[in-house]
Structure formats: structure tokens, C-alpha cells
Amino acid sequence: MSIATQTVSGIRKGLLARDFSATELTQQALAFAQAENPKTNAYLRLCPERALEAAAKVDAAIAAGRDPGLLAGVPVAVKDVILTKGVITTCASKILEHYVPPYDATAIERLEAAGGIIIGKTNCDEFAMGSSNENSAFGPVRNPVALDRVPGGSSGGSAAVVAQGTAVVSLGSDTGGSIRQPASFCGVVGVTPTYGRVSRYGLSAFASSLDHIGPFARNVADAATLLEVMSGRDIMDSTSAAAPVPSYAASMTGDVRGMRIGVPVEYMAHATGETAGLINKAIDTLRGLGCEVVDVSLPSTDYAVAAYYVICTAEASSNLARYDGVRYTTRSEDASSLIGMYQHSRGEGFGPEVKRRIMLGTYVLSHGYYDAYYLKAQKVRALVARDFSRAFGKLDAIVAPVSPFPAFKIGEKVDDPVAMYLSDIYTITGSLAGIPCMSVPCGLTGDGLPVGLQILCDHFHEPEMFRLAHAFESAAGVFGIPLSTSEPIQ
């Protein structure tokens, strides 16, 4: 049995048949992650003590004849912006280098209650700000598919460990594409659920009106199970939705005949080269499955990037005010006055991209500029959301590229923040509208680089999204392949 080829349902079956114990599986997962991690720098740290304790509970439940849960024994990696009690959580920032959270995020509690085993914390862009994972204070992550390339960002480590096979599933966070884009770059499934579907209690806030927690997996069914376990109302997050959580497994019938799928003309006008070719091939596959594919117009698309970067930096400048050298670990030595201590602690603790966004956000909220930037951006956001709600009046889903290009070389775009921001165009629109969207692998370029197909649905229509993604995955035969072995997934 190789840990790198396991699935959620396969592990549960193996445990219940007593083929292996959760403790054995966890030990193997930890050893494998330890051995493989130097290649990618995807894990910032492993947490063997916590993992083995959780595994012992699963084994005890099975021994006692109790149901060990939907995620029984599954090794889960967690992006280092999600709090884990007693396990250092840095947000990939120097300013939180020694921070030990006093509580667990709700998503973490729910995963463990379902038998999931948290094995480690993954690298990411500092405070989830970036599209390449090059903004980590602890070094970039390498894409396991091609080690000289970025894994995408900001949840680059979480995508990389699943692609590499050093975790079976993982958690990321998505504010403007931080789950879908790395999923696409690494050839795995990544899901951004409806805004409010998963509680953000214990997620370090970046831009609160846009932040989501969501899963990565090597196949659609595993991602759906992980999301189902985490979803639902949480009294600790007033923005969490009370809407009932349906069975996502039951939605994956394989039958998508008659589904009405829109392809946004504004997106395809930008898409070029091999990415466009693979997306068009995926659209043909959907037609072959009996979907009705039509063009759709989302006319506000061209203004979405500008609106997004105004809103997210404004919210970030406010959210990150809390890191001032008082409450969280690192304080500047240069701290003779109170204001000086704030300024130097922040100046020394934050990296260049975080500083850039704090500055931008402070500027657009400052006196005299609020109406022209922040208020205007919120109105454009309403237009983007209206584009989608009009489209979903006639459509079941929209399909699109995730990124204009596949994984690029480390260092290639790091000096041009404007170009980096503009590359988020396809993922930002769905984030602004708060609709569920996901990336599912749809093929490889001539250089062997993965490309993802993005599927977007209306609020709370995750069941339709998973039904389409699962049918596509089965028809296209493109699964996320763990790269550390050549074995196919069972």
C-alpha cells in the first residue's frame, strides 16, 4: 500500500476491513512527507504528536465497533493561515514566526471529529497574498510537476502536497483564486465553496468579504467529502450560512444530459495558446456528455481585477492592523515609543507584497479617495455579481479557464506586481460574486504542465457543480496523479 495513491473512500474501506490501522497509515504518511518535502518546501512543519493522537482515536473507535467517520484515518495537510491549537501557525510571515494558536479553527474541529488526521501545515504566500507562493517568508514552494516552476498561490503548498502524494487531501483558503489557480497549476482538484458555506472562525483574516476555506484533493469525490464535512452553520462565524448541507456524494450521478453550460465570451477572448486549446477540448467533452453549451456574456469582466484589488487591499489594511507588536509574538527591538514600536514591528515583520497591499488599502480608504476607489469598486462588484445572477437565470453552470497560462518559472514574474495581479482575471469574478467555483484537471500542455477547467455555479449549487465536475473527470480520464509514484489512483 502506498500512501501517495490513497483516496478518502479507499482508506475508510481499508480501515474497516482491518487491512491497516490508522496509526500505521499516519506513521507512513509522516515518514513519506518528511522524506519528500525537501524537493518542494511545501510543508512548513509536520505535527506528528497531534496526528498520532488523532489516529489512536480512530483506531479505538474501530476497535469498539463505532463508526470512525467519513474521513477516518485520512492524512490532511492544512494551509498555515488556518489555526491549529498548540501547533505553530505562521501565515508564512516573519511577524507570526512563533505564534502558537490557543484554539482550533472550526473547519479543523470538524475534520478531526470526522476522523481526519492533521499531519502538517503547508507553506503559502504571506497572509495568503500572492499568486505564485514566492511571497512566503520561509522560501518559495516548488511545483512537484516541474521543480523549477511555481505551484501557484496563494495556497501553493496545499496544492503541491496533494499533487506530490505527501497528503491525501488538504485545506486551502481562497480570496481571489488562491485555491483554484494552484489546483490548476499542480493538476489537482480545488474547490472554493459558496461564500459562507464553510465557517472562517480560525482563518487568519485577509479580506473578510472575500475569504473562503476550501479543499484540495486528487479527485472530485474526495474534495466533495471534505467540503461536506466542513460545511454548515457555526455560531462562531456570523457570516456562516445556515442553509442545509446536502449529500454531495449523492449528487454525483454521472448523468449531466441536458445541463445548460455557458462559456463566457469575454474570457475566451483573452485565452490563448495551449490553455485555450485544452479548454475547448474540455467543452467538446461536455457536449459529448449531453450538455447544451452556449456562449454567455459577462460584460463587467474587464473591470473586475481593479475592483478586486481595491476591495481586498482595503480590507487587508484594516485586518492586518492587529499585527502591531503587542499581541502577536514578534516585537521590534527598536521600541522606545508606542507608535515607533508599531511602525518598526510592522516594518520588520511584514514582507514586500504584504506592505504593498497595506499601503494600497490604506491609500484607497484615505480621506479624499474613498468615493473614487472603495465605493466605486463596491459598485463594480455589484455589477460583476449581477452579470452572474443574470447568467444563472438561464444556465446551470459556467465553464472557463482558471489561469491565462500554466505554471510559470520561479522568479519569472516576481518583479511585476501589475502583471501578477492581472493574471487573476478568471478567478476574481467568481470570488467577487461569492459563488461556488472549482478547478478540475483537464489535460497537460506539450511540456507536461497541468491545466485546469474552472466550473462556476450559482450560490449553494455545489451539488450541480460536483455532478458536472465528476462526470467530466470520468469522461476525460484526467485525474490528479501523485507524482512520487507512477501508480495510478485506485
Added chain:
Amino acid sequence: MKLTEKEVRYVAGLANLSLSDEELGRMVHDLGGILEQMDRLAEIDTEGIEPMSQVLYDAGDETATLREDVERETLGSEAATANSALAANGYFKVPLVIER
């Protein structure tokens, strides 16, 4: 919109952020380029559009955002101050603010 060095210094002050001279120069360049993109927002007509400050959806009565106001156990000051660089007796310690 291009920013001057003076404006960038002012914004850094608002954000409580110390910047080195090198960072300052870089910030003038980067913020100018990004704001140029953001200025495109002026091109789009938003007459009569309500600003969207949060995601709204029709989820019926079930999405009640308020919980019952009942007393619950809190973290406690020891756990809450445990991560501070400098804390004692359940308090955060900061440089002197008011002279005696």
C-alpha cells in the same frame, strides 16, 4: 494616478509602517503602476447601482446571523496573552505612553 514620495510617506504613517529609503522608492513606483490600473474604474458607468459590501443571497429564513446571547467560557487572560512578546499578570506590556 502617480504618487509622490511625500504622499507615500504620509500613507505609511497612516498605516503605522516604517519603510526604508529603498522600500520607499520601490513603493512610489509600484503603487503608481497599480493605481493606474485601478483608475480604470472611472470608465464604467455605475449610475444607480448600490454598492455591494458583502455577499448576499436568498437563503430564506434559515440564515439567521445572530445567536442567542448566552454566557460562554472565554479564553481567559493567560491564554490570550500567551503569544505576546511582553506580558505579565494577564496584561500586555507596552512602552511608556503617559509620563507620570
